Amino acid sequence: MPHSSTKHSRGPDLRNPLVFDTRDLAPGAARALTRTAPAPEHMGVELARVPAGADLGLEVQLEGVAEGVLVTATVTAPLECECARCLEAFSSEIKVRFQELFVLAADAGRAEDAEADDSYLLDDIGLLDLEPAVRDAIVLELPLSPLCEEGCQGLCVECGVRLADAEPGHGHEQRGTPWAALRDFRADEPDGGEPASGPAGQGIPDGNAGPETTRHRTDAVPDQLKEQ
Ligand SMILES: [Zn+2]
Numbered sequence: 001m002p003h004s005s006t007k008h009s010r011g012p013d014l015r016n017p018l019v020f021d022t023r024d025l026a027p028g029a030a031r032a033l034t035r036t037a038p039a040p041e042h043m044g045v046e047l048a049r050v051p052a053g054a055d056l057g058l059e060v061q062l063e064g065v066a067e068g069v070l071v072t073a074t075v076t077a078p079l080e081c082e083c084a085r086c087l088e089a090f091s092s093e094i095k096v097r098f099q100e101l102f103v104l105a106a107d108a109g110r111a112e113d114a115e116a117d118d119s120y121l122l123d124d125i126g127l128l129d130l131e132p133a134v135r136d137a138i139v140l141e142l143p144l145s146p147l148c149e150e151g152c153q154g155l156c157v158e159c160g161v162r163l164a165d166a167e168p169g170h171g172h173e174q175r176g177t178p179w180a181a182l183r184d185f186r187a188d189e190p191d192g193g194e195p196a197s198g199p200a201g202q203g204i205p206d207g208n209a210g211p212e213t214t215r216h217r218t219d220a221v222p223d224q225l226k227e228q
């Protein structure tokens with residue numbers, strides 16, 4: 001285990017509110033603390049993040065156990081999100097609860113076990129840096145597809161307007177859409193509408209497709225049909 005002085009000097013700093021002094025916490029003893037701490041940087045996923053420096057609300061219980069300190073914590077943090085459907089920015093909040101064992105780094109054998117177990121370490125003298133555990137717990141719970149509101153309608157597929165901002169019943173003239181063109185096209189079929197996607201695929205029967213404009217729009221239809 002590297003116990004160099006360099007590492008020690010970069011170790012937990014009690015001025016950081018995410019660091020807790022557990023030196024006087026005997027096995028069997030417990031202590032509950034409530035604190036506010038600034039959020040560390042880089043706590044986010046693609047569409048949701050905790051702004052660096054924002055207030056993290058911490059409710060922490062520390063219990064001395066034989067191996068080190070058992071931490072039970074509830075962390076509340078503000079979130080900045082982008083809606084996965086309509087891309088609107090919005091604010092939210094996340095609350096996570098976790099329990100983690102911090103083992104004494106001074107005990108080399110236990111420290112190696114801890115690394116093998118992915119446990120967290122107390123530093124040599126019993127200072128507990130909660131930041132990695134807070135980060136892991138929050139990042140794990142961040143929403144991968146946040147929604148600005150339940151049932152967000154997203155964007156209009158035709159014009160891209162955010163449907164929540166559009167007038168009620170926002171829509172577009174049915175004429176002019178590929179589906180309208182398809183209906184026109186089928187109505188024009190002499191035998192009442194043979195599917196346009198035979199083995200030959202994209203072919204449009206000559207002569208029966210109506211006016212030039214309609215035939216042009218119909219070109220877009222077979223690909224869409226294949227996706228359905
Ligand atoms: Zn939305």
Ligand SMILES: [Zn+2]
Pocket residue numbers: 156157158159160161170171172
């Ligand atoms: Zn639209």
